[in-house]
Amino acid sequence: MWPGRMERALAMLVLVLAAGCAGTPVVTADAAAALLRDDRFRTDAVPSAELQPQRIFDLTPAMRAYAEQHVMASSQGRDVQQRLLEALYTRSDLQLRYDAEHTRTAAQAFEARAGNCMSLVVMTAAFAKHLGLNVRFQNVRVNPTFGRNGDLTFAYGHVNLSIGRHVPASSQLLGQPGNHWLTIDFLPRQDLRGQRFDVIEESTLVSMFMNNMAAEALARGQLDAAYAWARAALQQDRNLGIAYNTLGVIYQRRGLLDDAEQVMRFALGLEPDNVAVLGNLAPLLVQRGRVDEAQAVQRRLARLQPDPPFAFLMRGQQAMREGNYRAARDWIERELERDPDNPEFHYWLALAHIGLGSHDAARREMALAFDHSRTSDDQNRYAAKLRQLKAAAVQ
Incomplete structure (x- = not known):
């Protein structure tokens, strides 16, 4: 509904x-x-x-x-x-x-x-x-x-x-x-x-x-x-x-690194396999100069979450920077298989289709980005991009 x-x-x-x-x-x-x-x-x-x-x-x-x-x-x-x-x-x-x-x-x-x-x-x-x-x-x-x-x-x-x-x-x-x-x-x-x-x-x-x-x-x-x-x-x-x-992240942003680590480890005591907490703890340990400990946390995180959020999108974006739009399309489509309603993924897939010269597919994906927008700002942004694509189609 x-x-x-x-x-x-x-x-x-x-x-x-x-x-x-x-x-x-x-x-x-x-x-x-x-x-x-x-x-x-x-x-x-x-x-x-x-x-x-x-x-x-x-x-x-x-x-x-x-x-x-x-x-x-x-x-x-x-x-x-x-x-x-x-x-x-x-x-x-x-x-x-x-x-x-x-x-x-x-x-x-x-x-x-x-x-x-x-x-x-x-x-x-x-x-x-x-x-x-x-x-x-x-x-x-x-x-x-x-x-x-x-x-x-x-x-x-x-x-x-x-x-x-x-x-x-x-x-x-x-x-x-x-x-x-x-x-x-x-x-x-x-x-x-x-x-x-x-x-x-x-x-x-x-x-x-x-x-x-x-x-x-x-x-x-x-x-x-x-x-x-x-x-x-x-x-x-x-x-x-x-x-x-959340509290641990707040402490980290305030520069209270001892407190941030204490709270994150406390959270892991409640939920040892919480990938969100592990994903925060690893860079915190790097920030504190404890690289070996950070790498151990990262290995544990990789076992729990082999393909983290946005991993396929980032590979697609890298492929775009290299001019390989076909690979970019394939990577972003894999991301959409995991989350078909994510507007950002549809947006980037539209850009990949533009790079491939598939303008009908690009307009379709940009329309989906608009349809799945979660905020009014996103709706306005994707609507403007969609208008540009439609205008280009009639020129």
Whole structure:
């Protein structure tokens, strides 16, 4: 129905956004607190009111009015879950659009008529709670997809929610008939039936939301704000391994290398095979002059992830620089096999086709880059490139 993603960053610095991990060891409050460095960051970088968990779900008067007018006033004998789904996502009233650029609260997503996967989940949950429905959040087991922002690589996983009266058992199959829950998902290309998931607590979802905010602040270079959000994420769920990974990257950017390594190794204690953390630790060790240790981490990472994200794309880009557009096309097509909805891959494949003189194929790939764009800026960029290709075709 709607495109949805979860975010993580990987490359010289690896961040993970909105992804959960089942079976993580329990972290004590003292152990989590010992990793914080409040004295090295501004405590007022994010207003304390913004860090309150309930603020994520707060409804505005306009949202309450919408619920009354478009859900409660249009019963027509249907259950409230179905009416809510239609009011938010089936009808054209809201005209919501997917936008991965920012993670928004429920109120912000409603006002902007836009949001990423996490934003749409919290907005739907806020309406459901207002209408007296039960809400359960799910971390769906999908292979992550990837995007980049500067020297950060973002990996996108997926969360969704169910509204109703019956709690599905953890790790059962989604989409099976016979219960009273309605699962609302924002991935249009995937059939819910057969997808595995883990039910997560609301506090874990809130922690994921805050970790998203930390990663987005980090991508903007706002380290104090990033720390405030990462700290708040760990206060909500100190067992969320991805939040420690984000915290370690923040410390590395602030120059707190001892602390960065301590936190990354702590995260690996929770999830020993976490490729995001390993991908951050290796360059950190190089930065600290411990090349032999870094190489050992890199070898371990290579065993876990022989072809890291963007590896085929980078080989394709190198082939382009060498003027070998046929090889470039082949490498980028391999990248698209792993992630067919990535707009950057379609963009580069379009450039490879231009180099080969295949202008129809180039226009087709540029159109796909536009269709799969995750932000308004990307849409504008790819739209401009597509117009140029179309204009060239009529000359």
